[in-house]
Amino acid sequence: MVLRLITPPVSEPVTTALLRDFLRLPLGQEEDLLERLICTAREVIEQHCNLVMLPQCWHLQLANWPQSGRIALYKAPVISIDKVQGFAADGSEVLFSKDDWRLDTESRPQRVYLRRPPYITIARGLEIELTAGLASEPSGLPETLRHACVILAAHLYDNRNSAEAGGLMSSLPDMVAQLVAPWLRRGRL
Template structure:
C-alpha cells in the first residue's frame, strides 16, 4: 500500500538559530546550507526510525477494503484519519463518512479499523480507495521526544562536518543508534 506525502511538516525539530549554536557557527554565510541540512537530518532520523517527527499529512492508496477490517498504516505515529474517498470506474470520487473509521493510535505501527458495512466498495479495481491521515508526534518540535531531537542534532553535525567525505569515513557515529533504536517502528 503506497503512502503519498501530501503536506510535510510546518516546522523542523531544530530552528536555524539552534542548529547554528549547536554547530558553533557564528556567521550567516552558510545559513542556506545549514537549513537544508536540518531538513536532511530530520528526514534521515525519520527513515532510521520509520516515524515522522512533526505532523505531516499522507494519503494511503488501496485497491480494496481489507477482509480483516484493519489497515496497517505505514507512516507513524498515526494521529488521525482526516478524509476517505472511494473512486468509481469513471474516476469520480465519493466521500466516505469518517465515522466508518477508528484510528488505533496506541499501536506502532498504527492501525485504522474500518466498519465493514459503512464503507462502499470502490468502483475502480486499482487504487480505488484514498485514505488521508495525519502522522507525527505533534505540530511542533516540543512534541518530539528529546532523544529524537538529539538524533537530529547528531545527524546534522555529522552532515555538516563530513560534507566532503565519501565512503566509510562518512559513517554515522555509534551514538546515533543508541538514540534511535528505542524509537524504531518494526514492520508488519
C-alpha cells in the same frame, strides 16, 4: 501502497542557530546548507524509526480494497484521519463517513479498520489522508530526538564532501542510532 507527503512540517525539530552553535560556526555562515541538513536529518530519523516528529499531512493510496478491511499506517503517531475515500468502477469518488472506519492507535503499526457498508461498491482502490506527528511544536519533542537531529546534521555537515568521493551513508552514526533506538517502532509511542 503509495505514501505521499502532502504538507511538510511548518518547522524543524531544531534551529539553524542551535546547529551553528553545535558546529561552532560564525553567525550567518552557510545558513541555507544548515537548513537543508536539519531537514535531511529529520527525514532520515523519521524514516529510520517510522515516526513523524512534527505534524505532517500524508496521502495513502491502495490499488485494491484490503480483504481484511485492515490497513496499516506506516506514519505514526496518527493525530487524525482526515479523509477516507474509494473509487467506484466508473471512477467516481465514494466518500466514507466516520462510522465506516475506526482508527486503532494501540497497534504497531497503527491501523485503520474499514467497514464496507452495503451501499459502497469499491472497484478501483482506496485513498486515505491522515495527519501524523509526535508533538505540535519542536519544544514538545523529546530532547533525545532533537539532539539526534543535531548530531546527524553535524555529521552530514562534516562529511558533506564524501558524496563527491563516492561515499554513501549506509547506516546511522552510532551515537544517533543509540539516541533514536527507543523510538524504533517496537512498542508504544
